[in-house]
Amino acid sequence: MLSAPEVVELYFLETRCALLDIAATLDRLDRAAETSAPGDDPRVSQLYQALELLADRATSGDRVERLLQLFSDLD
Amino acid sequence: MQIIQPHYHGIARTAQDYERMAMSGVVAVAEPAFWAGFDRLYPQTFLDYFRQISEFEPTRAAAYNIRHFCWVAVNPKEAENPELSYEVLKHMPEFFEKPTVLGVGEIGFHKTTKNEEEIFEAQLELAMRHDQLILIHTPHLQDKVRGTRRTLEILAHMKVNPDRVWLDHIEEHTIRGPLEAGYWVGFTLYPITKCSPQRAVDMLERYPRERILVNSSADWGPSDPFLLQQCVLEFRRRKHSLQAAIDVFHNNPCRFLGQNPKFDIRPIRVASL
Incomplete structure (x- = not known):
């Protein structure tokens, strides 16, 4: 099992990437909602x-x- | 659909890449000079590397009907060694005469140090003196904002023609300055550390596309040349036309790289959709 510092070292960039993808999806949804409401x-x-x-x-x-x-x- | 891969490190890849790229529509690649994963000790090593990408690599690509072009430079990481860099710079003009060398790149910053800055400016001067196109690497991750800002300051101070400059590895937090100043910008698709195909298409939808180049910069690290094709698919599934896709993924590289007459692939129009 990894130590906490090892978990950060191994997974920080992957998690950063996942967060950026979530942010991009929500931004995309907001932009789309400007012309078509999501209901x-x-x-x-x-x-x-x-x-x-x-x-x-x-x-x-x-x-x-x-x-x-x-x-x-x-x- | 015909695609141009404007940033691709073929020497780090197998022939299978070329075969699969050819099967998926890639008609040309452009290979910047970059860091080999270790710091080289001898200027001659760079010169052999430049020979490899300007003489040998085009023959590997040609076996799959892919045109191969390249750039020569001391990359930002090894620019930390000015003595070595100046020795390499002395010989770069010899390579500007090669039939597939398009310009000076990739240059710029890695950690935005004084040595990097000195060699960056020296390579900009060299490029301008020899009327070469310029490809600039912007730094990775937490260093990107600071390095991009300093890059723009230097380019403005040296009065480099923005039409001839491509700033690569641009993301959402660094795109506005370069575009507003009239430079070309590149999105580099990487599995984790740079831009995803979805985010690239978001930016294509948010900003004028006329000066945007998309690439997947496959190299010796975790990377995937076919993220470019994934980006094309993402663009098309968001209902953008085939012509719009060709404009971004084929014609924009033609328009930027074609400023050097050696790059003779012309933009294409779809006759009927």
């Missing part, structure tokens, strides 16, 4: 809920499971 597509809200979860440093270490729950149809 009330619940997936947009899901994305922002997911980001709120990720932004909480004090949360528990089961982020992936909770994101997958967020993106699941439970009814």
Whole structure:
């Protein structure tokens, strides 16, 4: 198992890249919404809920499971 | 669709790249001189490298009907060694006479040091004195903003003609200054550390496209020449026309590189869509 510094060293750039991709997608959505409203597509809200979860440093270490729950149809 | 790959390091790749590029529409590549992954000790090593990319590499590409052009330079990382750099610069004009050498590149900054700056300016002067096109590398990751800003200051101070300059590895946080000043800009598609095909298309949609070059700069590190084709696909699936794609991925390289008459591939128009 890797140490914390090793995790940062190994995965920082990949994570930076993933964050840039998310930012680009949200920017793209905003630009598109200037000419065509996204309506009330619940997936947009899901994305922002997911980001709120990720932004909480004090949360528990089961982020992936909770994101997958967020993106699941439970009814 | 015909594609030009304007930044490609063929010496670091296998012939299979050329074969697959040919099968996916690539008709020409341009190979800048770059860092080999280690700092070279001898100026003669550079000269043999320039011979390799100006004499031998075109024969490898030609086996797959791909035209191969190149640039010569001391790259920003090895420009940290001025003594070595000046020795190489003495011989660069000999290579400007070669039939496939298009200009001086890639030059510029790596860590934006004093030595890098001295050699950058010396190579700009050399290029202007010999009427060569100029290809500028902008730094990686956290060094990009500072290095790009200093690059623009130097170019303005030296009154370099913006029409003849291409600043490469541009991203969202560095694009506005170069475009507003009239330079050509390049997006370099890398798996992790530079620009993704999706982000490149975002910028193609947000900014005037007339001075934008897209490349995937395949080299000896983690890289993929076919991110360029992925970018073409992304562009087309966002409903841009075939002609618009040809303008970006074929005709723009023709228009920039074609300022050197050795690059004789002409822009194309689709007769009917």
